[in-house]
Amino acid sequence: IFVFIALLTGSLLFLIGPVAMAFIAAVKLLNWENPVHHRQTAPWHLHEFVTVDHKRLMVITHCDDVTTGFAARFPSKELMAKYLA
Known part of the structure; x- marks a missing residue:
């Protein structure tokens, strides 16, 4: 929709908002722990x-x-072996 409006009006300013929102969401997801x-x-x-x-x-x-x-989940076999020892 935004691309169509940008092409229709001849202005790329309509794409700044969606690109900024996508960039912020991508940065948040990449830094999530x-x-x-x-x-x-x-x-x-x-x-x-x-x-x-x-x-x-x-x-x-x-x-x-x-x-x-409870359920315990381990990231490696070594940590699980240490837990069970």
């Missing part, structure tokens, strides 16, 4: 069993109370 969350869970004696998924690098605990479980 996912925050790291550290959660505290229930004591280990409340968990019934633990699932270790080496393919997806995850550790998942299971218990009766669904509000106390």
Whole structure:
């Protein structure tokens, strides 16, 4: 739409607004970082069993109370091995 209006009027000033908005959005997305969350869970004696998924690098605990479980995801195999040791 903006390109059509710019061609119709012969002025490229109509393209400055959309280009500026796209540039600002691109800079924000490129600088975005996912925050790291550290959660505290229930004591280990409340968990019934633990699932270790080496393919997806995850550790998942299971218990009766669904509000106390957690899933831990690791960025590398070395960090997961250190966590499980």
